Each structure stands twice: as structure tokens, then as C-alpha cells.
Amino acid sequence: MIKGFLFDLDGVIVDTAVFHFQAWRRIAQKLGGDFSKAQNEQLKGVSRVDSLTKILEWTGTTVTEEEFKALMELKNEWYLELVTRLSDKDGLPGAVDFLHHAKARGIAIALGSASKNAVLILDKMNLLPLFDTIIDGNNVVNGKPHPEVFLKGAEALGLSPAECIVFEDSIAGVQAAKSGGMSCVGIGTPEVLGGADLYFNALGETSPEELLRAL
Ligand code: BG6
Numbered sequence: 001m002i003k004g005f006l007f008d009l010d011g012v013i014v015d016t017a018v019f020h021f022q023a024w025r026r027i028a029q030k031l032g033g034d035f036s037k038a039q040n041e042q043l044k045g046v047s048r049v050d051s052l053t054k055i056l057e058w059t060g061t062t063v064t065e066e067e068f069k070a071l072m073e074l075k076n077e078w079y080l081e082l083v084t085r086l087s088d089k090d091g092l093p094g095a096v097d098f099l100h101h102a103k104a105r106g107i108a109i110a111l112g113s114a115s116k117n118a119v120l121i122l123d124k125m126n127l128l129p130l131f132d133t134i135i136d137g138n139n140v141v142n143g144k145p146h147p148e149v150f151l152k153g154a155e156a157l158g159l160s161p162a163e164c165i166v167f168e169d170s171i172a173g174v175q176a177a178k179s180g181g182m183s184c185v186g187i188g189t190p191e192v193l194g195g196a197d198l199y200f201n202a203l204g205e206t207s208p209e210e211l212l213r214a215l
Pocket residue numbers: 009010017020043044045046047048051076113114115116117118137170
């Protein structure tokens with residue numbers, strides 16, 4: 001029986017996936033390259049270090065350890081400039097209502113995000129009180145597609161993986177959920193995400209009740 005929901009943040013609750021894309025593109029362009037929206041699907045859900053590693057590969061760039069660190073800091077600076085515009089009005093369609101409904105129904109709620117900025121963003125959105133536990137990029141050794149972030153989330157809720165549904169908009173995140181033994185709702189299309197149990201374009205297209213019946 002499902003007792004817990006584990007939410008990815010960027011691209012599931014709030015429209016920050018587009019800010020990550022814009023900031024990483026600026027980095028790629030600074031390196032004299034670029035990458036496509038299709039390539040960006042490979043960056044979604046992926047840690048800052050792993051994302052930069054891929055971009056360096058794509059742009060055929062070699063950097064020193066110091067330059068690598070400086071590029072990660074610059075990307076985060078550019079990303080945070082975009083994030084300052086966020087407010088509690090910027091939830092993705094239906095996401096905030098969905099969280100409130102789940103909470104009212106007594107479902108345990110965790111965050112399972114690769115981002116080191118997750119608490120800052122949830123705070124800006126006034127959503128921190130809805131989460132029973134937060135596992136983010138500061139609490140894991142292995143990034144998605146490794147299941148660590150979701151396994152830690154389930155454990156912190158006192159639940160087994162089979163008692164949890166993960167909500168994910170990334171290929172890496174869907175893989176993490178499935179290899180962790182959780183049900184997975186993909187926010188996006190089966191063509192892009194593959195591997196999830198159900199798909200919706202946004203949380204507003206479904207409800208906790210519908211998912212508890214279906215999964
Ligand atoms: C994930 C995003 O949620 O967090 C990735 O999908 C991002 O695009 C990753 O790279 C790490 O985020 P941050 O905020 O720590 O750079």
C-alpha cells in the first residue's frame with residue numbers, strides 16, 4: 001500500500017528546469033559551444049558536477065580542477081540570478097494544490113532532489129512546512145540515476161520503497177526511482193522519459209486519490 005510521495009523539485013514542483021538549462025547554455029556558449037534541448041534531457045536530474053562533466057565533453061573542452069570549480073560557481077551564480085525572480089506563484093500547474101491534497105490525506109511527503117539549492121527554492125515558494133523530510137544534493141554521495149536520494153527519502157519517512165511513489169521529470173530520476181524499487185509517475189512524455197509507470201504533463205492533471213487507486 002502506498003503511504004509516501006517522494007518529489008523531485010526542478011521541473012516537477014517548480015519551473016526551475018528551464019533556469020538550469022539557460023544557465024548551463026550560457027556556460028557552454030562561454031566555452032565556445034552550445035547544446036540542444038534534446039541533449040538537455042540528459043542533464044535533467046543530474047548533479048552540478050556530472051552536468052558540467054557532460055558539457056565539457058560535448059564542447060570538447062579540457063579544464064584544470066580550479067577552472068572546473070570556477071565554472072560550477074559561475075553557473076550557480078547565473079542560475080541564482082534567475083531564481084531570485086521566483087515567488088510562491090511559480091509552482092508548475094497544479095503542483096502546490098497536489099502537495100496540499102496529499103498532506104491533507106495523511107500521505108508522508110519527502111523531497112528527493114539533486115539540487116543543493118532545494119531548501120532555498122522551497123522556502124521562496126513557502127512550501128517547506130509541507131515536507132516531512134528533505135533529501136537533496138547536500139545529503140547524497142551518489143547522484144541520480146543512482147537511487148540513493150529516494151532510498152534515503154523513503155527511509156527517513158520510515159517506509160519501504162514499495163510504499164512510495166516518486167514524481168520525476170528526468171530520465172535519470174525515473175531510472176533512480178525504478179532501480180530503487182518505487183513506483184514512478186513521470187512528469188512528461190513516455191517518448192522522452194521511458195520507464196515510468198504513469199505519465200502526466202503536470203501534477204494538476206491527476207490527484208493523490210487517482211494515483212492511490214492506480215498504483
Ligand atoms: C536537479 C536539476 O534537480 O538539480 C539539474 O534537474 C541540476 O538540472 C541539479 O543540475 C543540481 O542542482 P544545483 O541547484 O545543485 O546546481
